[in-house]
Amino acid sequence: MPKDHGIGASPKRREDVRFLSGTGNYTDDIQINGQAYVHFLRSDIAHAKIRSIDTTAAAAMPGVVRIFTGADFEGIGGIPCGWQVTDRHGEPMQEPAHPVLAQGKVRYVGDQIAAVVADTIEQARDAAEAIDVDLEELPAVVDMKAALEESAPKVHDDLTSNLCYDWGFVEENKPAVDAAFEAAAHVTTLELRNNRLIANPMEPRVAIGDFNRATGDSTLYTTSQNPHVIRLLMGAFVLGIPEHKLRVVAPDVGGGFGTKIFHYAEEAFCTFAAKSLNRAVKWTSTRSEAFISDAHGRDHVTKIELALDADNNFTALRTDTHANMGAYLSTFAPSVPTWLHGTLMAGNYKTPLIYVNVKAVFTNTVPVDAYRGAGRPEATYQLERLIDKAALELGVDPIALRRQNFITEFPYATPVAVEYDTGDYHGTMDALECMADISGFEARRKESEARGKLRGFGVNCYIEACGIAPSNLVGQLGARAGLYESATVRVNATGGIVVMTGSHSHGQGHETSFPQVIAEMIGIDESMVEIEHGDTANTPMGMGTYGSRSIAVGGSAMVRATEKIIAKAKKIAAHLMEASEADIELKDGAFSVAGTDKSVAWGDVTLAAYVPHNYPLEDIEPGLEETAFYDPANFTYPSGAYACEVEVDPDTGKVTIEAFNAADDFGNIINPMIVDGQVHGGIGQGIGQALLENASYDENGQLLSASYMDYAMPRASDVPFFGVDHSSQTPCTHNPLGVKGCGEAGAIGSPPAVVNAVVDALRSGGHDVTHIDMPVSPSRVWQAMNG
Amino acid sequence: MYNFEFEKPSTIADAVASLAEEDVLALGGGQTLLPTMKQRLASPSKVVSLKAIAEMQGICVADDGSVCIGGTTTHAEVASGEEVFPGLAALAGGIGDPAVRARGTIGGSLANNDPAACYPAAALGAGATIVTNARHIAADDYFQGMFTTALEEGEIITEVRFPIPEASNYQKFEQPASRFALVGVFVAKVADGVRVAVTGASEDGVFRWSEAETALSTNFTAGAIAELTLSEDGMISDLHGTGAYRAHLVGVLTRRAVAAAS
Numbered sequence A: 001m002p003k004d005h006g007i008g009a010s011p012k013r014r015e016d017v018r019f020l021s022g023t024g025n026y027t028d029d030i031q032i033n034g035q036a037y038v039h040f041l042r043s044d045i046a047h048a049k050i051r052s053i054d055t056t057a058a059a060a061m062p063g064v065v066r067i068f069t070g071a072d073f074e075g076i077g078g079i080p081c082g083w084q085v086t087d088r089h090g091e092p093m094q095e096p097a098h099p100v101l102a103q104g105k106v107r108y109v110g111d112q113i114a115a116v117v118a119d120t121i122e123q124a125r126d127a128a129e130a131i132d133v134d135l136e137e138l139p140a141v142v143d144m145k146a147a148l149e150e151s152a153p154k155v156h157d158d159l160t161s162n163l164c165y166d167w168g169f170v171e172e173n174k175p176a177v178d179a180a181f182e183a184a185a186h187v188t189t190l191e192l193r194n195n196r197l198i199a200n201p202m203e204p205r206v207a208i209g210d211f212n213r214a215t216g217d218s219t220l221y222t223t224s225q226n227p228h229v230i231r232l233l234m235g236a237f238v239l240g241i242p243e244h245k246l247r248v249v250a251p252d253v254g255g256g257f258g259t260k261i262f263h264y265a266e267e268a269f270c271t272f273a274a275k276s277l278n279r280a281v282k283w284t285s286t287r288s289e290a291f292i293s294d295a296h297g298r299d300h301v302t303k304i305e306l307a308l309d310a311d312n313n314f315t316a317l318r319t320d321t322h323a324n325m326g327a328y329l330s331t332f333a334p335s336v337p338t339w340l341h342g343t344l345m346a347g348n349y350k351t352p353l354i355y356v357n358v359k360a361v362f363t364n365t366v367p368v369d370a371y372r373g374a375g376r377p378e379a380t381y382q383l384e385r386l387i388d389k390a391a392l393e394l395g396v397d398p399i400a401l402r403r404q405n406f407i408t409e410f411p412y413a414t415p416v417a418v419e420y421d422t423g424d425y426h427g428t429m430d431a432l433e434c435m436a437d438i439s440g441f442e443a444r445r446k447e448s449e450a451r452g453k454l455r456g457f458g459v460n461c462y463i464e465a466c467g468i469a470p471s472n473l474v475g476q477l478g479a480r481a482g483l484y485e486s487a488t489v490r491v492n493a494t495g496g497i498v499v500m501t502g503s504h505s506h507g508q509g510h511e512t513s514f515p516q517v518i519a520e521m522i523g524i525d526e527s528m529v530e531i532e533h534g535d536t537a538n539t540p541m542g543m544g545t546y547g548s549r550s551i552a553v554g555g556s557a558m559v560r561a562t563e564k565i566i567a568k569a570k571k572i573a574a575h576l577m578e579a580s581e582a583d584i585e586l587k588d589g590a591f592s593v594a595g596t597d598k599s600v601a602w603g604d605v606t607l608a609a610y611v612p613h614n615y616p617l618e619d620i621e622p623g624l625e626e627t628a629f630y631d632p633a634n635f636t637y638p639s640g641a642y643a644c645e646v647e648v649d650p651d652t653g654k655v656t657i658e659a660f661n662a663a664d665d666f667g668n669i670i671n672p673m674i675v676d677g678q679v680h681g682g683i684g685q686g687i688g689q690a691l692l693e694n695a696s697y698d699e700n701g702q703l704l705s706a707s708y709m710d711y712a713m714p715r716a717s718d719v720p721f722f723g724v725d726h727s728s729q730t731p732c733t734h735n736p737l738g739v740k741g742c743g744e745a746g747a748i749g750s751p752p753a754v755v756n757a758v759v760d761a762l763r764s765g766g767h768d769v770t771h772i773d774m775p776v777s778p779s780r781v782w783q784a785m786n787g
Numbered sequence B: 001m002y003n004f005e006f007e008k009p010s011t012i013a014d015a016v017a018s019l020a021e022e023d024v025l026a027l028g029g030g031q032t033l034l035p036t037m038k039q040r041l042a043s044p045s046k047v048v049s050l051k052a053i054a055e056m057q058g059i060c061v062a063d064d065g066s067v068c069i070g071g072t073t074t075h076a077e078v079a080s081g082e083e084v085f086p087g088l089a090a091l092a093g094g095i096g097d098p099a100v101r102a103r104g105t106i107g108g109s110l111a112n113n114d115p116a117a118c119y120p121a122a123a124l125g126a127g128a129t130i131v132t133n134a135r136h137i138a139a140d141d142y143f144q145g146m147f148t149t150a151l152e153e154g155e156i157i158t159e160v161r162f163p164i165p166e167a168s169n170y171q172k173f174e175q176p177a178s179r180f181a182l183v184g185v186f187v188a189k190v191a192d193g194v195r196v197a198v199t200g201a202s203e204d205g206v207f208r209w210s211e212a213e214t215a216l217s218t219n220f221t222a223g224a225i226a227e228l229t230l231s232e233d234g235m236i237s238d239l240h241g242t243g244a245y246r247a248h249l250v251g252v253l254t255r256r257a258v259a260a261a262s
């Protein structure tokens, strides 16, 4: 019987009532009395010197409050980068200044030249058209390898080159890795590109700055996954406002997928302008603007090589990756191709020697940063495409080759510096083989062939690392922040509970799943628990939501705080029942004395805490409210095996996904329905990357896919009904819930399965194809079939 | 969007009079014009909605058996006219999404003549007549290149007349992002032969593939054009496909349309 309550039950998402009925409170829904609107004049040239900006005519236009340019931000901090990578030679990365409004130069199409604040948004747009900007166009660099050539134009004149860093990992392993390649019985090599993506959350970004002249307090309302991080970065590094004078509120957030982690210039601008104008200033991104101002994702070009011995054991792995940073360093950009990518290159396999080289490159394109999976999809894609190619070259079954090289003993220390605590890779593969009905594939292929279609089957495994931690380790790796999470559990007098978490949600269902944990711990109904998040004024300092960390880290903080609550409540209960604290048991929302029939209800204890007439005041304080900060001992390591079955129309090259099955190990699961939904969404985005999505620039730095007319988003009709299984559960050993996190797995695990399946289909049709770059669009497939 | 005046006349004469002024644009379903205005790429001083003109609405069958579709008839209405002209109904039902079909009009689509739009293939393929406030224009004379038509400034499409083919079919291969036609082919078997109209592919907009028409007029089977290829010269090449790919798709889709129609 599935549970109907607590951990493991699937209550419907309570937040959906407001999300689906149009009664949510998103940032753009907030209207502040007297607010003005800002329109950013953005560069339509990828690289240019700003000769002059004349705002005289524009400033005189109706409704214009004030026009700001880079000159207004001289002496004010730039947008900070939150992670410093150290290169192969022990030197810090090159870190360019990142002004709020362009100073001297524009560096990508979308770069902000000026900001017009006016009474209405239309007036602001009208005035922006009247600004006279004199730009001297410079040659742009778009291709990463070209950007590293001596003669390439420099994106930042004050840096020595367009190379942000040249990272080697683990540098000391390099000679041993190279030697293993010399000694290999077989080497498989693959060159590929991980296509640049634009996340396109349903809700575009919005920022509203507000200022209270009476108190001197600033407030920023923003579409953020982590309001506390924004408060710290913007307050301390950009505007110099201490936390107690700055409140950041991220109300309902309509999707983020990573793009709403980062601190953006528009947030700093609105906060700054509100104070200088003494008037609230609102910015709402248009969809077109989002394409050229939200951080993009992925964009790696990689050469990867695998060495095998004569028995097909993996002996070494070597990669050479160019990672696009875009024109400036977005908040966590440097960490994505390094610590979130290189550390995952072992995958699910016991390859003893690994060397990862990553060159991060500046180009005249939109900054690139974390997007659902961040680094791990890039690692998984290379590795799992490569293993399929190796199986092909060796003439062995790709699943058998994987199984033969699986890590089977845990904990397992990889040669790329992480230690997997638990996993069962054969277990997920067993579940997958069963779900995907592999034995029936040949019959299905014949049936497709009878209809003139090519059918292919593709498999891959993935490992990912969630809940990046612990803080002292990430500090050594260059993080300029801690990676703990916090929760305050406030029990009210009549027993209801409010949890104020430093984590946040952009649609994942925390308001439903977090209460399930507390309901389980105390034995009360979930409806007695409410979650508060998103407002720095009423939540403890926390790091927000990304990297599938919310339940693993935020949930753990909540467990710790609840444990403190229970410990204190037991003291009160012991007092009320005149028993020894050690004998008190909590079950089904009641405290009892072991071995007796004495008991008091949860509500009696909570009432006593706030109406302490009969209360041990000499021992404990009244009230029932506890805070905990939780800093994990390690990452968590969800893993799984995915299978995709495709049909290819050989006449047109069109690929249709006939089946997609996913077997995941997420450790313990709080709400299986929510987990299913997370996997579905992730696979949807992974299929989007594999088949459809591509942010494409021309050589002048113009974004060709700058709207939905040319940027292909996946739709419901592009995906099949998914088979999802999470019966294989190896609980995390180091967090109190034994959870691993499930938010990104689908996006990490699905692209290689799709491409593997397409290659398999084409080969079945006699086409000697070993690789097609994503997106595997009809024209690319047709091209591959026709040489 | 810039500010503009708005009118909604109830007669063709009033609409034409308003459209004679400087800088005025007609509004059909607004599915092309309104996004363009929002992006500030069009800035008419006045917009004249044609949606209140009763005689420009709806579908009827004329005495000579041809279907007359009012200029402001929506794609959704045409899509529901399956028993009258199945080939056209299916085409209309494949345009955009339900919201687009509920607003977008046949007159707007033909006036706009987007090189990737569907209706131009049907109008040219079926040999339709474009009826305006001033004249009748044969489809063969109407389409004059990407976004270019025989319409004079201020002239409006009041009706489109389609002779009903003996058999017809439209095959659309969707551009992955916009889901307009990367290539679309409308094949019609008419009294005096076969017409094949291709949209999405050519830099000159919708065109008739005469070699295929000749072959199919003697033998209306996919096999009759199995070996026929189209040159990639003058084909559109972009993010979503090269000219060679488009030329190849024209052949594939034409054969499929013939097979589906016969």
Ligand SMILES: Cc1cc2nc3c(=O)[nH]c(=O)nc-3n(C[C@H](O)[C@H](O)[C@H](O)COP(=O)(O)OP(=O)(O)OC[C@H]3O[C@@H](n4cnc5c(N)ncnc54)[C@H](O)[C@@H]3O)c2cc1C
Residues within 6 Å of the ligand: B025, B026, B027, B028, B029, B030, B031, B032, B033, B034, B050, B071, B072, B094, B095, B096, B097, B100, B103, B104, B105, B106, B107, B108, B109, B111, B112, B114, B116, B117, B118, B119, B155, B156, B157, B158, B178, B179, B180, B181
């Ligand atoms: C998301 C989306 C998807 C789409 N997908 C497709 C698709 O798959 N296939 C396809 O073919 N189209 C597609 N379209 C375009 C759609 O069919 C439009 O409705 C059509 O192109 C324009 O018709 P309209 O009535 O909306 O014209 P409007 O936008 O109102 O007008 C377009 C132009 O025609 C003029 N005009 C309008 N009516 C008349 C008239 N009666 N006489 C003279 N001039 C007139 C206007 O002045 C304007 O210049 C799509 C549109 C959208 C928004």
